[in-house]
Amino acid sequence: MQISIDSHSGFCFGVTRAINAAEQELRHGALFCLGDIVHNGQEVARLEALGLQTIDNDDLRSLPPHSRVLLRAHGEPPSTYWIARQRGIEIIDATCPVVKTLQDSIRACYEAHKNDEPLPPQIVIYGKPGHAEVIGLQGQTNNTALVLESPDQIDRLDFTRPIYLFSQTTKSVEGFNALVEAIKAQCTMHNAQLAPFEYHDTICRNVANRVAHLRAFAQSNDIVLFVGGAKSSNAKVLYEKCVEANPDTIFISSPDDIDKEILARCQAVGRVGICGATSTPQWLMERISERLSAS
Template sequence: MNVTIDKNSGYCFGVEFAIQMAEDELDEVSELYCLGDIVHNSMEVQRLYNKGLRIIDREQLEELRDCKVLIRAHGEPPATYETALRNNLELIDASCPVVLKLQNRVKHAYDSIKGHNGQIVLYGQQGHAEVIGLAGQTGNEAVVITTEEDLDKLDYTRPITLFSQTTKSTKGFYRMKELIEERVAAVKATGLEVFDLDANDSICRQVSNREPQLDKFAQHHDVVVFVSGKKSSNGKALYAVCQRVNPQSYFVENADELDMEWFKDATSVGICGATSTPMWLMQQVADAIQAQHPVEA
């Protein structure tokens, strides 16, 4: 049996940058605080915990004084920086540049639209760290939509400016855009004055380009094992791509979750993962499979 790791899987630039910053800092100190999981992968969080990275939540942040805190790639709302100033915290800001640019765009759009009774709408996962940071740019007035049912929250007689969480599915974003436009048109047909939708595709292309790449990868293997943390929004979206093109696709968090029955009749197995999946973890999964199904001479 041949076991192949997808060369396009693994950390995106933002996650890689944040982890490198954490490791560089931990070379100098024995303990470093991080606001939230540095990455949505429990195995990597544990590896860095062993090096001295301590995960805290926002309530714990309020209690800290005179120490260093890492801001992960997801970015943070303005309130976090205000807390840091108040508590004399040194922030090691590893916010992804793509996320920071989007935060600025959302803030500018909010400042422009609020005088016209407009709405900032964020297509993303409610409660996701990146979405919290984006909503914070609007004083938490942004409307977060995840499913079609969430579209009932919007007022279609008011201006709507739409953005997306950077790691959401491109297909999902354009579907939401289409549905909003349909509702705007329906209101316009009643004779009411309405405004055209201002839609902004803010999905990271380093992430979205993985969908077509993964589509091809999954088709070329009898069985696909997708390795990701269960909390990863990006992982769920990319795993759905694998399942769509290859029904023999399985989601695991680590090698312990493998079922060797999956590979009984397979000659080719593909290992892939999310933008939050470290390459060393995919290698562990590949090695575990190969150990049970050695390549025939």
């Protein structure tokens, strides 16, 4: 069995930056993180062993003044900053700069158009409802933005009103383009020349640029172990790309997921590739490689 780890997989710079911030701040005392710092249970457990305490929004409301709370790369809605100010909580803001720019763009669009007459605008986010980043983006519009997951849902839009479309950073470019084409077709059908449709491809290229490489990596191996957290949107997108390139791709989250059947499948072939998402730590892929080598 020849095992290789994809050199392009692993944390993106936004996640690396947030984790570095957590490690740095933990040296100065107690630190809370609002939500899982990364959608990878193994990495969360490693940081919790160093002292990081993961909290939810209810916990935030009951923290004592001067508590220190790290905001992860996904970003937060304005209400989180407001609560922190009210309670005298110190925020360590590790929002990814790419997400921050997107939040600012959506807020600027909302502020510029919220009072437009006679056609009130619709701000639309292509993303996963309830995802932390999407909640932060909706917050920029006073929670008025619509969230669409696929072109099948465009009947929720009013094509006689202006539409301003943005994307969650980790969605797929193909999916975004399909949604744009579906909306354009409906605008034409509704003869909606007076109601503009503006779209902004705000997908992070740290994710999108990995796809071509990941496809090539998947094709160059007989079997692929894709390592990702069950809650990671980015892992879902990249795993699907791997499966398209090599149907012999298996999603796992930890070395413990390598059962007898997976092991037998790996041993039956020559080349085993290990890759992962922008939320997958390098050390975890290495542990999986070690587990395979030791079997």
